Amino acid sequence: IAVWVGLSTGLTSALSRAMGERQGEKIRQYLRVCWRAIAVVSPGFTVLGVAIWFVAPHMDLEASVKRAFQIYGTVLIVGSAFTTFWSIIPDSLVKAHQDTRSTMWAGIWTNVINVVLNTLFLFVFHWGIFGIAFSTVLGRIGGLVYALARARVHERARIAHERTPLSDLDRHATRTVLGLAIPSSLTFVLMALETAVVNMLLAGRQHATEAIAAYAIYYRLVLFALQPVIAGAVALLPFAAMRCGSGDTAGVRRGLHQMIAASAVYSLIVVGPIMAVIAPWVANSLAESPLTAEYARFALFTIPFACLSGSVFLLCRPVFEAMGRGRPGLVMATLRYGFLMLPLAWIGMQEAERLGYPAIDGLVIALLVASGLSSLLFYAWMRNALEASAQG
Known part of the structure; x- marks a missing residue:
């Protein structure tokens, strides 16, 4: 793939x-x-x-x-x-x-x-x-x-x-x-490593089986909720690339900002209320044990924020690729999945347990922080690149 x-x-x-x-x-x-x-x-x-x-x-x-x-x-x-x-x-x-x-x-x-x-x-x-x-x-x-x-x-x-x-x-x-093609393939591989790293971290904790099962439920539902954003990112690549070819940098910037705004509305206005209502039911339906359901409930409530923080990352990458630049996406994926995710996840789990909460709660929050930080940095890089392209 x-x-x-x-x-x-x-x-x-x-x-x-x-x-x-x-x-x-x-x-x-x-x-x-x-x-x-x-x-x-x-x-x-x-x-x-x-x-x-x-x-x-x-x-x-x-x-x-x-x-x-x-x-x-x-x-x-x-x-x-x-x-x-x-x-x-x-x-x-x-x-x-x-x-x-x-x-x-x-x-x-x-x-x-x-x-x-x-x-x-x-x-x-x-x-x-x-x-x-x-x-x-x-x-x-x-x-x-x-x-x-x-x-x-x-x-x-x-x-x-x-x-x-x-x-x-x-x-x-x-x-x-x-x-x-090569940086894009490597970026995809790095993104796919997230689940393996999370499972490795959870495997050494108390109630590891239930925590890993709860994270699997959370991860699948995050991917499901992100499908409209992913579809938007797929459409944004040819849209932005054609405008880059014609020199319409303003059109690229406008399209990116419209997609980010639409993703924010979708995450908070659509996904947010839906998850607030169905999260307990989904957790109880998909979990095989009460403890797994308990772990999953908290994670599911954070899905709107996962969509919001992840959407900027997903939308900036195709715009760079539309400009013929594959390296920024690979650099930011390396930063997020190679340098931020592991230490932040470990710290989050440690702090959660110190405060008396399940380790998976701290893990989920840490992943949100890693996603948000990388998205903010990616957007700042993208904004500077578009300004330089417009001036050059």
Whole structure:
């Protein structure tokens, strides 16, 4: 997923800026770069999938788990190498044309086909774990076909209406795409490490099982609540990149501020009241023990603030990427997840226990502080970058 996200980000940003500059030849350059990158990545993941088949039997797991992992990992990785990575190009083209609705429909078609095939393979053909993995692979073909069709429509319209008549070349086209793709992939990996670090911290505390379960409930609901903000960040990348290409820095700033304001309203006016009402019920419904429910209740009440503090971070990163700058996102992710999160979480847990509260309460508050600090610093950096771009 990290590789897919990185390549998609790099290509979407480059294509959108080229469209803003009305540079048709650059669009063709960036597409060729991505074709070559996929031609390397896809066989690489195919080899990785095959390797799983031979490595899995030697892993220190129960026999049934090893067999399931061997089948599922091999089928999913090998299949995804052909269906997932080749969807990067049509998906990026559709987003570069700012048709995020079609991106949504591609995802819907993927999920619908996946559910239908999953049901068929499991309950009719009785293919077990192989059927689950195979349906996931085949489901992505539906989204790929839909994205290809929409990308073809948009590209024909662009060429027919001569929206990109200029033919300047990017002398560093590969660097333009991969210079965003690599930092974006690494940023995604750093973000994914948060749960592992939290579980490690909680594992050494009293009632670790209940605390880890409560955090899992909290984390999943935070991700669910952040979906509109994440969707806004996805749409903000091509929006800002096209305006960067046309030199409309004021439009970029205006779009960013509107998205931040909308996210704040959503977090406090929508998520806040909903969580205030349903948090106890959700905690009791999802928890398997009273102690887990007790831990989860407090965490769930903080979800609006998690959305608010996290939204600025999520929205600033695509604007930097729209400017062709992938390093700021990686630097801020390293600061947040590599330097702030661990010490603040440890201090928060220590202080919570010293005051007689569960360690997970201090952990959740510490994560909010880390998120808020990194978001404020990221926004200040973004503001200075936009001002420098407007003056330069």
